[in-house]
Amino acid sequence: MKQRFDTVAIIGVGLLGSSLGLALKSRGMACHIRGAGHRQTSLDTALRVNAVDSVFLNPRDAADGADLIVICTPANLVCGVLDNILPVCSRAVAVTDVASTKLDICNHARETWPAPSRFVGSHPMAGSEKFGPEHGYPELYEGCVTVVEEGAHLDPGAHAAVAGLWRTVGANVVEMAPAVHDVIVARTSHIPHVVAAALARLAAEVGDASLDKVRALVGPGFRDVTRIAASRPEIWRDICLTNHDPIVSGLDKFLEQIHLIRDAIAGEQADAIERFFQYGRDARQNTVDR
């Protein structure tokens, strides 16, 4: 069954927002798409690339009367947008977001929006090194894993509309509770980014005199391990700020593991070292290869 919306409001017209507009249009899923943003130049670009049909500087104006609202701002702005648009949200609207952490946002909506909640959090795991509406493209969400909030407090119609939206633009929807989502992405994405940055520094800080030799010796393993250290610092600062509890408790468990293997190596405990690598190999297979 094909989703169709009369008026869609996309709050935030960066890569994710403009790609969503293009995807909805290319599938004939929306009669009219409004875009909101705080920079006129981005809004102009979104109009020019035909990702949206009209633009607004105030999210509330874009949201007023829309039947689908998708908040595509950075994670730390989502709760503010929710407060801002709540008074104009109709009783038939479906509202979602695309932020990469979910518990704070979903809890905020649960506490401030009327029950059953018409806000259903999402996290499409799409992205790119590029950003801005000029890089949007309609296939961004095709084959992309998208987490959709599950919970008994959600309005079933809004939930179906949000899950349907993502399926229609080509995403693979996975439902889970926000807290579970945040713990998993802390361990599969956020902590790996922290660790990759620390590993890159460790190699670079071997001493200036040896930096040429480091460069001569780095191989594909180091390149792979540190690839995500090239990501944008301000994005990862914001993600760490919005998901700090699961990241900190995951880092504590990680530190414990590294301390143990450090001591096993210092003590030349062959069996413990081999077991550590065997567990790591099994874990990689259980999480990636199966």
Add this chain to the structure above:
Amino acid sequence: MKQRFDTVAIIGVGLLGSSLGLALKSRGMACHIRGAGHRQTSLDTALRVNAVDSVFLNPRDAADGADLIVICTPANLVCGVLDNILPVCSRAVAVTDVASTKLDICNHARETWPAPSRFVGSHPMAGSEKFGPEHGYPELYEGCVTVVEEGAHLDPGAHAAVAGLWRTVGANVVEMAPAVHDVIVARTSHIPHVVAAALARLAAEVGDASLDKVRALVGPGFRDVTRIAASRPEIWRDICLTNHDPIVSGLDKFLEQIHLIRDAIAGEQADAIERFFQYGRDARQNTVDR
């Protein structure tokens, strides 16, 4: 100028040893290649794939009278082989190895072999998930970075022969002191392997009930970061045992960094977090991209 050897002895006919035999033969660099190993089946395979011309169960028999000896055993066996072959080494021989850690082995040779030393350590950074003589191929060393020991105590003729050997089979030779080599590979290879194994475990140990969700959510970043966690545990156990001091001191510095960023995230210190990621991005660029 093309290197040519009358009799080459390859001690250890696994992937590296048999590939070296095949590379020497395909370039007409050796009149006769002897292979030594402690398992008759591996020796038979090396003969069958034509990586060697004759085989020996005792390294000393293979080394006797050779003008080039390349020790291709696991790192922890190299010093024993050096002790074993020393009495039969001629005054014109050049001896090297392929172990991935260098300080212990080069120090052992320096202390036990007559000066100027005809043993010159090497580390060709080649390898593969495959092992055994049946997987050897003559192009393995082409374009492969190969570290060759440098030092005033080395015999210049032996040093030139070893560096020439690697260049002739297609490797890019980089000269450095064993201690510098070991610190750099600890940070660009060994510690990343330890960390990748710990990251894979962290994701797998989120709880059995959530393992399916972890698998649904792992993306290309996680795959890249943990790829080397799939390596063979016994290889990495041995590397940790042979290079423990640089690994332990590198891990101590790494732990310090992770503790600092853990506290910055727990304290929601936006500037410190952004700086951390910025330094990581710079370090990645300085070590890989330049």
